[in-house]
Structures are given as structure tokens and as C-alpha cells.
């Protein structure tokens with residue numbers, strides 16, 4: 001079975017002095033979503049950007065905005081992320097004491113609800129909440145930084161998750177985030193991913209539009225469970 005996949009460039013790897021250009025690249029290219037990484041220096045050991053930047057970006061972004069808060073207590077900011085223009089909000093399971101409530105909170109704003117799993121967090125954690133999710137983000141690096149190496153054991157995790165979704169007939173995206181480029185995109189898609197997040201391999205490429213086009217063109221037969 002051949003599935004249509006989405007490509008979501010991560011603005012974290014863009015030149016912050018040229019954010020307009022970074023967003024226009026997404027508008028102009030085959031990119032499906034713009035991925036926005038929010039870091040608080042607490043949940044992850046790095047600080048990126050926050051609400052005012054997302055809000056300004058939303059004024060010129062013509063594609064859906066996929067916001068990935070890597071922050072503690074994300075429930076405090078859900079409505080504000082939505083007001084700033086988020087179409088998808090993906091919180092970390094590890095950062096939520098009441099994940100079910102936070103997922104409902106995201107849905108109540110009208111945004112799509114996603115849950116991200118760190119490399120050490122098993123997909124079984126989502127067993128009792130799967131039907132409520134619009135997206136599951138498998139982190140294929142430890143969150144906090146762009147440009148890290150893809151953790152290859154994530155492939156087995158993506159496969160397990162695809163199998164769970166198929167068995168339970170749940171229609172949620174599997175997004176994979178971290179270290180993705182042409183060297184592994186086919187394997188990630190074959191394992192069952194729907195959304196490829198790509199920071200460095202797009203924005204650090206000589207021609208980001210072309211880098212997106214290539215990621216979009218990768219063909220992968222998906223094993224049907």
C-alpha cells in the first residue's frame with residue numbers, strides 16, 4: 001500500500017534573522033505544514049522562541065502550523081498557542097500529569113491534538129488514549145536541539161505504533177521528528193510514518209525548496225498489517 005505523506009519543515013533550523021524568508025519558503029514549496037518548536041529551558045535543556053514569534057509567523061504562513069511545545073505544564077498555554085495560530089498542538093506525554101485532560105483541552109480550542117513521545121517512552125503509554133488523538137509524534141532524537149543523529153531504534157517504534165493504529169482502526173497521523181533527511185526518509189515512511197519533520201536537512205540545504213521536493217517525492221511501500 002502506498003500512502004501520501006506530509007513534509008513539515010522545522011523553523012528551528014532557519015536563520016532567525018530571515019524568518020520571513022523561512023516562512024515564504026514553506027508557502028512556496030511542496031511543504032505541507034510548518035513545524036514550530038517551542039522550548040522552555042526546563043523540559044528540555046534549550047530555549048528557542050515562543051508565542052509572539054508564532055503569532056507573527058501566522059500572519060504570513062499559508063500552510064497549517066504544527067506547534068510542538070517542549071515545555072513543562074503545556075496546559076497553561078494551549079489557548080494562547082491556538083490564538084497565536086496553531087493548527088496542530090503536540091504536547092509531550094512526559095510533561096503532562098493529566099494527558100487525557102490536556103488532549104481534550106487542545107481539541108476544545110479547535111486545534112488537532114497531538115502527543116509526542118521521547119525516545120525512552122513506550123507507545124504502550126498511549127494505549128488507553130489512542131482514540132482521542134489526531135497525531136502521535138515519535139521523537140527520533142532526544143528533544144531540545146536540531147541537527148542531531150536519528151536514533152534508528154525509532155523505526156521499530158513507528159512500526160509498533162502503526163500496527164496499533166491499524167488494529168484499532170484509529171485514524172491519527174504518525175509524525176516523526178528529529179534527524180530526518182534523504183538518508184532515512186524512505187525507511188521512516190516504510191515503517192509507517194505519515195508526517196516527516198525536517199529541520200537541518202531542509203533549511204541548511206543549499207536549496208531548501210528542492211530539499212522539500214525530494215522528501216515529498218520519496219516513495220515507500222508500507223507493509224499492510
Ligand code: DX5
Pocket residue numbers: 010011012013035037068141142143144145146147148177178179180197198199200201
Ligand atoms: C528537536 C525538535 C525538532 C528539530 C528537528 O527537539 O523537536 O523539530 O527541529 O531538527 P532536525 O531535523 O535538524 O533534527
Ligand code: ZN
Pocket residue numbers: 010035036037068177197
Ligand atoms: Zn519538533
